[in-house]
Amino acid sequence: MSTTFLPCxxxxxxYAQDHAWFQTNLIKGKMILLFVLLYLVVPWVADxxxxxxxxxxxxxxxxxxxxQLLIGYCGQLTLGHAAFIAVGAYTSTLLILEFPWxxxxxxxxxxxxxxxxxxxxxAGIWSxxxxxxxxxxxxxxxxxTTMAAQFITVDFLITQYISQxxxxxxxxxxxxxxxxxxxxxxxxxxxxYYMILTFVVICIAGVANLVRSRVGRAWIAIRDNDISAExxxxxxxxxxxxxxxxxxxxxxxxxxxxISNLAAISPEHFPWFWSLWLVGVILIGGVGSIHxxxxxxxxxxxxxxxxxxxxxxxxxxxxxxxxxxxFIKEAAFGLSICLFxxxxxxxxxxxxxxxxNYFNLWPFSY
Amino acid sequence: MKxxxxxxxxxxxxxxxxxxxxxxAADEINIGALNDMTGATSDxxxxxxxxxxEAINYINDTGGINGKKIKLFxxxxxxxxxxxxxxxSLFKQKKCVAVLGWGTGDTEALAPTVGKDxxxxxxxxxxxxxxDPKKAPYNLFFSTDYSTQARGLITAWFDKKWPKKPDFxxxxxxxxxxxxxxxxxxxxxIKAAEDQATMLGFEVGPKQDVSLFAIDTKSQILAMKDFKxxxxxxxxxxxxxxxxxxxxxxxxxxxxxxxxxxxFDEALPVLAGKAAEGAMGCAPWAFFGQDVKLMDxxxxxxxxxxxxxxxxxxxxxxxxxxANAMGxxxxxxxxxxxxxxxxxxxxxxxxxxxxxxxxxxGLAPVSFTPTDHxxxxxxxxxxxxxxxxxxxxxVDLKARWPEKWEKEWxxx
Numbered sequence: 001m002s003t004t005f006l007p008c009x010x011x012x013x014x015y016a017q018d019h020a021w022f023q024t025n026l027i028k029g030k031m032i033l034l035f036v037l038l039y040l041v042v043p044w045v046a047d048x049x050x051x052x053x054x055x056x057x058x059x060x061x062x063x064x065x066x067x068q069l070l071i072g073y074c075g076q077l078t079l080g081h082a083a084f085i086a087v088g089a090y091t092s093t094l095l096i097l098e099f100p101w102x103x104x105x106x107x108x109x110x111x112x113x114x115x116x117x118x119x120x121x122x123a124g125i126w127s128x129x130x131x132x133x134x135x136x137x138x139x140x141x142x143x144x145t146t147m148a149a150q151f152i153t154v155d156f157l158i159t160q161y162i163s164q165x166x167x168x169x170x171x172x173x174x175x176x177x178x179x180x181x182x183x184x185x186x187x188x189x190x191x192x193y194y195m196i197l198t199f200v201v202i203c204i205a206g207v208a209n210l211v212r213s214r215v216g217r218a219w220i221a222i223r224d225n226d227i228s229a230e231x232x233x234x235x236x237x238x239x240x241x242x243x244x245x246x247x248x249x250x251x252x253x254x255x256x257x258x259i260s261n262l263a264a265i266s267p268e269h270f271p272w273f274w275s276l277w278l279v280g281v282i283l284i285g286g287v288g289s290i291h292x293x294x295x296x297x298x299x300x301x302x303x304x305x306x307x308x309x310x311x312x313x314x315x316x317x318x319x320x321x322x323x324x325x326x327f328i329k330e331a332a333f334g335l336s337i338c339l340f341x342x343x344x345x346x347x348x349x350x351x352x353x354x355x356x357n358y359f360n361l362w363p364f365s366y
Numbered sequence: 367m368k369x370x371x372x373x374x375x376x377x378x379x380x381x382x383x384x385x386x387x388x389x390x391a392a393d394e395i396n397i398g399a400l401n402d403m404t405g406a407t408s409d410x411x412x413x414x415x416x417x418x419x420e421a422i423n424y425i426n427d428t429g430g431i432n433g434k435k436i437k438l439f440x441x442x443x444x445x446x447x448x449x450x451x452x453x454x455s456l457f458k459q460k461k462c463v464a465v466l467g468w469g470t471g472d473t474e475a476l477a478p479t480v481g482k483d484x485x486x487x488x489x490x491x492x493x494x495x496x497x498d499p500k501k502a503p504y505n506l507f508f509s510t511d512y513s514t515q516a517r518g519l520i521t522a523w524f525d526k527k528w529p530k531k532p533d534f535x536x537x538x539x540x541x542x543x544x545x546x547x548x549x550x551x552x553x554x555x556i557k558a559a560e561d562q563a564t565m566l567g568f569e570v571g572p573k574q575d576v577s578l579f580a581i582d583t584k585s586q587i588l589a590m591k592d593f594k595x596x597x598x599x600x601x602x603x604x605x606x607x608x609x610x611x612x613x614x615x616x617x618x619x620x621x622x623x624x625x626x627x628x629x630f631d632e633a634l635p636v637l638a639g640k641a642a643e644g645a646m647g648c649a650p651w652a653f654f655g656q657d658v659k660l661m662d663x664x665x666x667x668x669x670x671x672x673x674x675x676x677x678x679x680x681x682x683x684x685x686x687x688x689a690n691a692m693g694x695x696x697x698x699x700x701x702x703x704x705x706x707x708x709x710x711x712x713x714x715x716x717x718x719x720x721x722x723x724x725x726x727x728g729l730a731p732v733s734f735t736p737t738d739h740x741x742x743x744x745x746x747x748x749x750x751x752x753x754x755x756x757x758x759x760x761v762d763l764k765a766r767w768p769e770k771w772e773k774e775w776x777x778x
Contacts, residue, residue: 047459048455048458048459049452049455049456049458049459050459051455052451052452052454052455052456053452053455056448056451056452059448159548160547160548163548164548173474173477173478174478176478176482187482189455261451262447262451262475262476262478262479263478263479264474264475264476264477264478265475266447266471266474266475266550267548268445268447268471268475269447269448269475271446273446305452327403327404327442330404330444
């Protein structure tokens with residue numbers, strides 16, 4: 001699906017060219033434009049609301065990347081990913097609030113970056129813990145195991161114990177100025193946008209390279225047929241757990257980034273519905289495709305917001321529309337998954353691939 | 367295969383329409399409202415949301431804010447925090463001057479942000495923690511805060527009920543707290559309640575962890591029976607309070623029940639049946655339909671804008687919403703008169719100029735000062751007797767313990 005048709009006369013002379021992400025100057029130009037758009041144009045053009053929406057998109061992408069890796073690339077069904085995002089968020093917050101940092105680290109603004117890394121590691125290990133049953137079970141049974149991760153982690157451990165630390169009750173609030181990366185205090189939506197965008201780029205680059213490595217090919221083999229994979233000499237337990245670790249790791253980064261957006265967290269931020277939502281994101285975007293994750297997140301967040309924006313002008317005439325819109329939104333979530341599975345089972349990523357090919361092959365249809 | 371283009375067309379139409387949303391006109395004041403009609407707290411949130419819309423319509427029909435109409439951007443956020451966050455940004459984009467929020471979830475999540483943005487946030491979360499201007503300067507509400515409610519309830523029971531008990535004068539009264547330990551909402555007033563009980567000479571029993579979603583609380587009631595309490599303080603919402611007092615009734619615990627406002631509404635007798643008889647609760651506002659100032663308007667607007675819902679189905683939560691909306695409108699009027707409708711202006715020249723301001727709706731007079739955001743010191747205590755909610759006492763904590771009220775009790 002990710003094959004790109006190259007123009008006539010373009011061919012590779014060595015492996016480096018063959019493995020390059022951006023294979024022609026046109027594609028390189030397009031990617032540079034995309035980066036310029038994301039880093040310069042969007043923050044300049046978008047107002048506070050759209051920046052906030054973009055931050056939601058970034059957070060959703062990071063959350064869904066782990067789910068994509070587990071379900072789309074390794075075939076391990078998960079319905080508890082919000083738990084690992086929560087572990088990341090709480091680890092980072094606790095480190096910032098409770099850890100006795102040496103003063104020089106605080107001065108140079110390294111506490112938060114270190115906490116992000118530690119949060120990712122802790123969330124990864126926590127994810128492996130709940131990935132252990134995948135050595136024995138798969139499919140439906142694994143769904144229940146990962147759901148257990150959600151309830152044990154968020155509803156029990158975090159709600160009853162972790163969130164009580166420091167006597168603050170359930171919500172942890174991060175005083176202004178505590179979230180710093182180097183000299184850069186993250187205290188506005190635009191700064192959060194830059195940070196989340198950078199982490200999204202790093203995570204996408206990491207996962208994209210991972211899935212075309214030896215490890216990624218092993219994951220895909222396990223997804224396609226675990227028995228064949230084992231016969232070929234792949235240690236499936238090790239690779240499954242590795243997938244859980246990487247997914248948890250990215251979830252941890254997502255959680256640690258999320259706290260900068262709010263400056264306060266409580267267990268209510270990580271309900272089970274969020275885990276389900278992330279699975280919806282990859283179903284709509286395209287299972288087994290990285291840019292499917294991006295498209296899915298864009299669809300689920302931006303299109304829903306646009307629907308609402310479309311409803312708003314009508315609200316003067318029908319005031320109840322705004323209040324009742326969320327029912328439509330809830331229904332739209334379920335309905336869009338049903339419709340996608342019916343009419344677009346490969347998700348938006350496949351449609352994108354078709355569109356690109358249409359232009360690449362024009363005027364011929366194949 | 368023939369390409370299916372139709373949904374792309376629709377999507378494009380939606381996107382184009384998306385840009386059509388415009389901000390309010392110049393002579394309008396924009397207000398945001400976050401409500402929960404589909405989420406975890408929608409059982410009480412729906413009625414509150416309807417009340418907000420009706421109250422704003424009433425304010426607009428009676429001259430608005432010094433002649434300026436309020437434009438309400440009301441959204442249901444389904445008690446989902448990310449949703450609350452984007453909607454709050456949308457309110458900022460729409461140049462809203464204040465937000466009528468809802469519960470603990472959105473209020474606590476947004477507290478640092480509203481403080482930074484200087485956006486007055488008037489919610490239905492009445493935690494005493496929000497009353498300290500040093501910590502949460504822009505979080506306000508028009509109600510008795512949870513801590514004052516709990517103190518008032520314990521005091522009213524001590525004054526009115528304890529002297530009638532056979533053991534009065536022979537031993538200390540015994541009290542137990544039933545609430546969800548992990549919920550910030552349920553546990554908000556426990557520290558204050560414990561302090562008040564100790565101060566009045568109660569013996570405080572082991573706390574009982576009752577989930578907000580509890581349907582069976584027999585084990586907690588059995589644990590209470592060992593302690594033989596005279597009174598139980600409930601700080602959960604009505605569903606779990608009803609389950610608790612039903613089980614206490616069935617297992618013949620024999621203690622009186624005192625309940626903070628969210629567990630004490632028109633649904634309690636319906637859910638708890640006979641067990642609700644004699645229950646005492648703090649209701650900062652009148653119940654729907656009671657004979658107080660403005661209630662006729664509440665009823666009129668309920669019928670006018672939501673004729674599909676019979677009046678007997680409407681609850682005290684509508685009155686709560688009216689109190690917050692009317693209080694905000696008054697602050698806006700004062701700030702507008704002073705010519706400063708910024709967030710800071712609304713706070714300093716609006717809310718903080720209120721001294722014993724009477725809204726009506728059965729709400730005790732409200733005062734905010736720059737150093738104290740506890741709206742009132744009077745806790746109005748009702749009893750459910752013979753199928754009716756009857757006011758039995760009004761405890762003025764400030765009058766009784768002026769020293770402690772001023773110096774010790776703020777912010778918890």
